[in-house]
Amino acid sequence: xxxxxxxxxxxxxxxxxxxxxxxxxxxxxxxxxxxxxxxxxxxxxxxxxxxxxxxxxxxxxxxxxxxxxxxxxxxxxxxxxxxxxxxxxxxxxxxxxxxxxxxxxxxxxxxxxxxxxxxxxxxxxxxxxxxxxxxxxxxxxxxxxxxxxxxxxxxxxxxxxxxxxxxxxxxxxxxxxxxxxxxxxxxxxxxxxxxxxxxxxxxxxxxxxxxxxxxxxxxxxxxxxxxxxxxxxxxxxxxxxxxxxxxxxxxxxxxxxxxxxxxxxxxxxxxxxxxxxxxxxxxxxxxxxxxxxxxxxxxxxxxxxxxxxxxxxxxxxxxxxxxxxxxxxxxxxxxxxxxxxxxxxxxxxxxxxxxxxxxxxxxxxxxx
Amino acid sequence: xxxxxxxxxxxxxxxxxxxxxxxxxxxxxxxxxxxxxxxxxxxxxxxxxxxxxxxxxxxxxxxxxxxxxxxxxxxxxxxxxxxxxxxxxxxxxxxxxxxxxxxxxxxxxxxxxxxxxxxxxxxxxxxxxxxxxxxxxxxxxxxxxxxxxxxxxxxxxxxxxxxxxxxxxxxxxxxxxxxxxxxxxxxxxxxxxxxxxxxxxxxxxxxxxxxxxxxxxxxxxxxxxxxxxxxxxxxxxxxxxxxxxxxxxxxxxxxxxxxxxxxxxxxxxxxxxxxxxxxxxxxxxxxxxxxxxxxxxxxxxxxxxxxxxxxxxxxxxxxxxxxxxxxxxxxxxxxxxxxxxxxxxxxxxxxxxxxxxxxxxxxxxxxx
Numbered sequence: 200x201x202x203x204x205x206x207x208x209x210x211x212x213x214x215x216x217x218x219x220x221x222x223x224x225x226x227x228x229x230x231x232x233x234x235x236x237x238x239x240x241x242x243x244x245x246x247x248x249x250x251x252x253x254x255x256x257x258x259x260x261x262x263x264x265x266x267x268x269x270x271x272x273x274x275x276x277x278x279x280x281x282x283x284x285x286x287x288x289x290x291x292x293x294x295x296x297x298x299x300x301x302x303x304x305x306x307x308x309x310x311x312x313x314x315x316x317x318x319x320x321x322x323x324x325x326x327x328x329x330x331x332x333x334x335x336x337x338x339x340x341x342x343x344x345x346x347x348x349x350x351x352x353x354x355x356x357x358x359x360x361x362x363x364x365x366x367x368x369x370x371x372x373x374x375x376x377x378x379x380x381x382x383x384x385x386x387x388x389x390x391x392x393x394x395x396x397x398x399x400x401x402x403x404x405x406x407x408x409x410x411x412x413x414x415x416x417x418x419x420x421x422x423x424x425x426x427x428x429x430x431x432x433x434x435x436x437x438x439x440x441x442x443x444x445x446x447x448x449x450x451x452x453x454x455x456x457x458x459x460x461x462x463x464x465x466x467x468x469x470x471x472x473x474x475x476x477x478x479x480x481x482x483x484x485x486x487x488x489x490x491x492x493x494x495x496x497x498x499x500x501x502x503x504x505x506x507x508x509x510x511x512x513x514x515x516x517x518x519x520x521x522x523x524x525x526x527x528x529x530x531x532x533x534x535x536x537x538x539x540x541x542x543x544x545x546x547x548x549x550x551x552x553x554x555x556x557x558x559x560x561x562x563x564x565x566x567x
Numbered sequence: 568x569x570x571x572x573x574x575x576x577x578x579x580x581x582x583x584x585x586x587x588x589x590x591x592x593x594x595x596x597x598x599x600x601x602x603x604x605x606x607x608x609x610x611x612x613x614x615x616x617x618x619x620x621x622x623x624x625x626x627x628x629x630x631x632x633x634x635x636x637x638x639x640x641x642x643x644x645x646x647x648x649x650x651x652x653x654x655x656x657x658x659x660x661x662x663x664x665x666x667x668x669x670x671x672x673x674x675x676x677x678x679x680x681x682x683x684x685x686x687x688x689x690x691x692x693x694x695x696x697x698x699x700x701x702x703x704x705x706x707x708x709x710x711x712x713x714x715x716x717x718x719x720x721x722x723x724x725x726x727x728x729x730x731x732x733x734x735x736x737x738x739x740x741x742x743x744x745x746x747x748x749x750x751x752x753x754x755x756x757x758x759x760x761x762x763x764x765x766x767x768x769x770x771x772x773x774x775x776x777x778x779x780x781x782x783x784x785x786x787x788x789x790x791x792x793x794x795x796x797x798x799x800x801x802x803x804x805x806x807x808x809x810x811x812x813x814x815x816x817x818x819x820x821x822x823x824x825x826x827x828x829x830x831x832x833x834x835x836x837x838x839x840x841x842x843x844x845x846x847x848x849x850x851x852x853x854x855x856x857x858x859x860x861x862x863x864x865x866x867x868x869x870x871x872x873x874x875x876x877x878x879x880x881x882x883x884x885x886x887x888x889x890x891x892x893x894x895x896x897x898x899x900x901x902x903x904x905x906x907x908x909x910x911x912x913x914x915x916x917x918x919x920x921x922x923x924x925x926x927x928x929x930x931x932x933x934x935x
Contacts, residue, residue: 203592203593204595206593206594206595208595208596208597210596210808211593211594211595211596211808211811212593213593214593216591219590219591219592219593219812220591222587222590222591222765222812223584223587223588223590223591224571224587225571225574225579225580225581225582225587226574226579227572227574227576227579227892227894228576228578228579228766229576229892229894229895230887230892260628260629260630260633260767261628261629261633261789261807262628262789262807262808262809262810263807263808264788264789264806264807264808265628265629265633265789265807268787268788268789272787293788296788297788297789300785300786300787300788300791301786301787389808391808397590397810397811397812397813398596398808398809398810398811398812399628399767399810399812399813417668418668418669418786418787419636419640419668419669419786419787419790420632420636420661420664420665420668421629421630421632421633421636421665421790422787422789422790423668438632439629439630439631439632439633440578440579440630440631440632440757440759440766441630441766442630442765442766442767442810442813443579443765443766444587444590444765444766444767444812444813444816445765445767445810445812445813448812519598524595524597524598526595526597527597
């Protein structure tokens with residue numbers, strides 16, 4: 200176990216041993232001891248985005264995508280719903296695909312893979328098409344690592360009296376989101392990202408009034424957030440078997456998040472990691488793909504080394520043998536790879552990963 | 568942690584420390600080390616029901632209900648699908664409710680809470696209504712604890728050339744199911760039941776030919792088994808972030824299941840637990856609800872003690888204080904409680920639970 204590599208990925212991450220040890224106990228899902236954990240998690244997640252006065256936190260079993268689909272299916276009206284998706288990566292595309300599965304009308308604004316969404320484009324689209332009821336924005340598009348301008352888009356959507364659904368999967372807990380200032384109907388994230396829990400559950404921060412209006416709209420029983428919420432309010436329990444070990448570990452991870460200093464401290468740590476990473480890789484001759492102005496401090500895309508012998512797979516395996524798991528690129532035309540800035544990276548931190556990459560590059564050159 | 572109570576519930580169960588310790592490691596969901604675990608689980612689950620020649624195992628994130636809905640949504644045609652549900656408990660009702668959510672026509676055959684499904688009734692319904700395309704059967708209905716006659720129903724369904732979807736949530740691994748003899752298109756179960764893993768993922772054993780025909784039928788992207796299967800075949804990975812710790816622990820639980828002697832040994836242990844439980848409780852004056860002929864060796868419903876001072880909540884709390892978590896009854900009119908026969912119950916086994924119940928009953932009488 201001591202040779203377990205660190206995960207420099209968009210998730211699952213390397214999480215603390217204390218968090219993992221919280222999984223060494225079994226919980227009855229009907230029992231009050233477990234349900235008080237669920238209650239505490241819901242309350243704390245809501246507090247992270249200052250949503251207690253206006254929103255509800257509805258947790259859901261499954262990966263983050265299950266919660267994204269649940270938010271869309273529960274909140275976008277079956278009959279006349281029309282979702283605008285500003286699209287600059289795979290997670291935006293997934294939202295559009297979900298809308299098509301669900302028979303919800305969808306329109307996209309397409310961007311290049313290295314361009315952030317522009318609030319002005321959203322504004323123009325909303326002005327031109329009054330049939331658009333919702334905008335679905337990915338806050339941090341980890342396909343390339345772009346930070347999209349959540350607050351600006353939210354203000355535009357509110358001004359046009361439309362509703363906003365945010366995929367905040369890779370930003371929740373690390374980047375500031377304040378429901379008192381940034382209007383949204385739903386904000387979706389998951390246990391296994393910046394809050395550094397194990398993967399296995401998602402959650403949606405939903406505007407209470409929107410949730411109340413959504414009865415009977417869901418396309419799926421399992422993914423019906425209204426039904427999940429009503430049952431949870433009545434019983435304090437999850438409707439269907441929760442991933443009890445994951446829930447208990449997530450609770451423990453949130454406690455550590457608060458001990459660290461909450462969102463400000465978590466965000467600062469990731470930002471430091473991101474700067475150290477980009478600087479260190481640059482010193483090794485590896486260029487990051489995005490302009491600094493739109494680089495989120497979550498995951499960084501690098502151009503593949505300019506070496507005719509480079510192959511991602513052998514590069515990946517060599518770095519992994521030194522204790523660090525990288526992530527493949529997701530760009531359509533360019534050869535790239537990605538390195539995450541999140542998670543518990545041990546004593547040597549992100550510096551250890553940079554060193555490992557440097558060693559492998561040197562080996563590659565020596566072998567050439 | 569030493570005071571952690573044993574869970575005598577329909578799941579989550581008490582699982583072994585070895586299984587839980589398998590969650591003390593982080594896995595990259597893109598990495599080959601993890602994906603070989605997924606592959607092994609799929610293969611072994613298929614082997615448990617002898618389905619390798621005809622079926623595929625498609626795992627899915629979420630609770631068992633997510634997989635039940637996924638099977639219905641993926642396999643029952645949107646246009647002319649019509650599901651017959653023989654109904655004798657809450658899990659049957661849930662299937663009917665899912666069909667209504669999904670806009671799939673559903674017809675039920677309603678039984679009393681203490682009656683098993685009869686294959687002859689299914690036969691009559693199929694003969695009378697040729698528009699029925701699928702039968703959805705709950706193998707072990709844990710609402711009361713009834714064992715429904717899977718094989719007989721499967722033969723009838725096959726003879727009438729309809730298709731069978733089985734909720735085998737609480738039987739898979741403990742009761743014999745053989746895909747070579749018992750025809751079904753889908754059999755659904757989950758990690759946290761008789762295989763004694765942690766909750767957090769389900770799986771569907773699907774007939775390959777049915778799965779191949781199901782492209783484009785799904786009502787939900789997250790719950791589309793066809794899409795999950797195709798992606799997994801191509802990449803060996805899950806489509807969306809898997810609950811890595813749960814998956815690794817489930818793999819470890821399956822290894823222990825095989826070491827114990829597989830389904831025959833697991834089923835025999837639960838049957839012994841069930842007999843000991845019913846006998847022991849009977850000696851305490853507590854009557855089980857079902858006739859022995861239809862009692863599944865999974866969970867037993869008992870009539871509440873015939874004592875004017877009995878209240879489930881205080882009874883539950885008192886037994887819990889002695890180290891055993893019971894489960895409430897789920898019958899509509901009778902006052903009952905339930906006790907599970909599954910899981911790792913420690914050195915004293917189910918006998919310890921009977922003793923605890925006896926002690927609490929004695930206290931109740933003394934206090935009266």
